Amino acid sequence: MSSRYQIYSFSKDISAYKKFMLEQDLRRAIQHNKFELYYQPQIDANDGIIKGAEALIRWNHEEWGLVSPGEFISIAEKNHLIFDLTNWIIGEVCQQLQTWKTEGYTLRPISINISPICFLQDEFVDSVKQQLATTQISPKYIVFEITENKALTERENAKLILTKLRNIGIKIAIDDYGTGYTSVQYLHDFDVDMIKIDQMFIQSIDDVNDKDASIVASLIHLAKGLGITVVGEGVETYEQLQFLKQKECDLIQGYLFSKPVPLKKFKKMMKTGY
Numbered sequence: 257m258s259s260r261y262q263i264y265s266f267s268k269d270i271s272a273y274k275k276f277m278l279e280q281d282l283r284r285a286i287q288h289n290k291f292e293l294y295y296q297p298q299i300d301a302n303d304g305i306i307k308g309a310e311a312l313i314r315w316n317h318e319e320w321g322l323v324s325p326g327e328f329i330s331i332a333e334k335n336h337l338i339f340d341l342t343n344w345i346i347g348e349v350c351q352q353l354q355t356w357k358t359e360g361y362t363l364r365p366i367s368i369n370i371s372p373i374c375f376l377q378d379e380f381v382d383s384v385k386q387q388l389a390t391t392q393i394s395p396k397y398i399v400f401e402i403t404e405n406k407a408l409t410e411r412e413n414a415k416l417i418l419t420k421l422r423n424i425g426i427k428i429a430i431d432d433y434g435t436g437y438t439s440v441q442y443l444h445d446f447d448v449d450m451i452k453i454d455q456m457f458i459q460s461i462d463d464v465n466d467k468d469a470s471i472v473a474s475l476i477h478l479a480k481g482l483g484i485t486v487v488g489e490g491v492e493t494y495e496q497l498q499f500l501k502q503k504e505c506d507l508i509q510g511y512l513f514s515k516p517v518p519l520k521k522f523k524k525m526m527k528t529g530y
């Protein structure tokens with residue numbers, strides 16, 4: 257009993273210590289460009305071709321190794337470093353697209369996760385416009401993923417910004433779709449291009465008759481009826497893929513095809529498939 261307690265409190269100390277250290281290091285890491293984007297391909301459910309990818313950030317930390325965004329995005333949001341970080345991510349994606357273009361790759365839309373607090377900032381739209389202008393990348397290759405829960409609570413403001421972004425030609429995806437309690441209301445209130453069905457639903461599809469299967473099928477049906485592209489996220493099994501295909505889900509993202517991979521590997525995938 258007492259040794260178990262010690263192990264528990266030790267690991268708790270470690271994680272508190274790590275969090276504290278990450279908080280300390282984040283600003284410097286941004287200044288010294290210690291981040292890297294990984295790319296996870298999105299595959300066309302019908303022909304198996306890579307039709308896009310999601311950019312997912314990683315932090316190469318001297319002491320802790322590759323730190324996952326789950327461990328530092330909320331810190332970055334709390335101390336407002338997320339603005340610089342997001343700017344860097346958007347710039348990096350635009351630059352990559354530009355490079356791929358000159359290297360003769362077929363360009364595909366790249367999805368970028370945008371924290372609600374960035375998205376709702378006044379300067380956000382202008383800074384995005386500027387990044388696109390500098391790199392001369394067509395906005396049709398950029399998708400912004402916004403989580404349903406937080407971003408869209410400031411409805412009027414959010415609506416204005418979404419409209420501005422879509423007028424530029426940027427696509428908007430609702431991330432983790434289905435986890436908010438007013439999902440249908442969102443589709444009524446906002447014009448979006450894409451929904452990403454949350455992996456929690458997809459991974460709990462056990463057989464075609466269970467509750468989660470019905471939920472996923474209805475979400476797809478609803479979105480398709482509105483002309484919205486549907487991405488199934490977190491697809492890990494062939495059965496999940498078959499189910500989504502049968503329900504006419506458009507794009508598939510998940511470990512079944514590929515984990516998020518470093519740039520070099522993603523470029524290879526764009527050439528030769530996953």
Ligand code: C2E
Pocket residue numbers: 296311312313324325326329345369370371431432489490491492509510511512516
């Ligand atoms: P998310 O946007 O929902 O991203 C999907 C997460 O699911 C990724 O984790 C991805 O690696 C993981 N995933 C994809 N397919 C599968 C699968 O088949 N099985 C399982 N178990 N997992 C799968 P990751 O990269 O650790 O990112 C976690 C979260 O951190 C993201 O969730 C997103 O909310 C946030 N995030 C990541 N990159 C960024 C970024 O550049 N900016 C911001 N603001 N947030 C980011």
Ligand code: CA
Pocket residue numbers: 310369401431
């Ligand atoms: Ca996402």
Ligand code: CA
Pocket residue numbers: 431432452454455489
């Ligand atoms: Ca998601």
Ligand code: CA
Pocket residue numbers: 460461462463466467468469
């Ligand atoms: Ca189930």
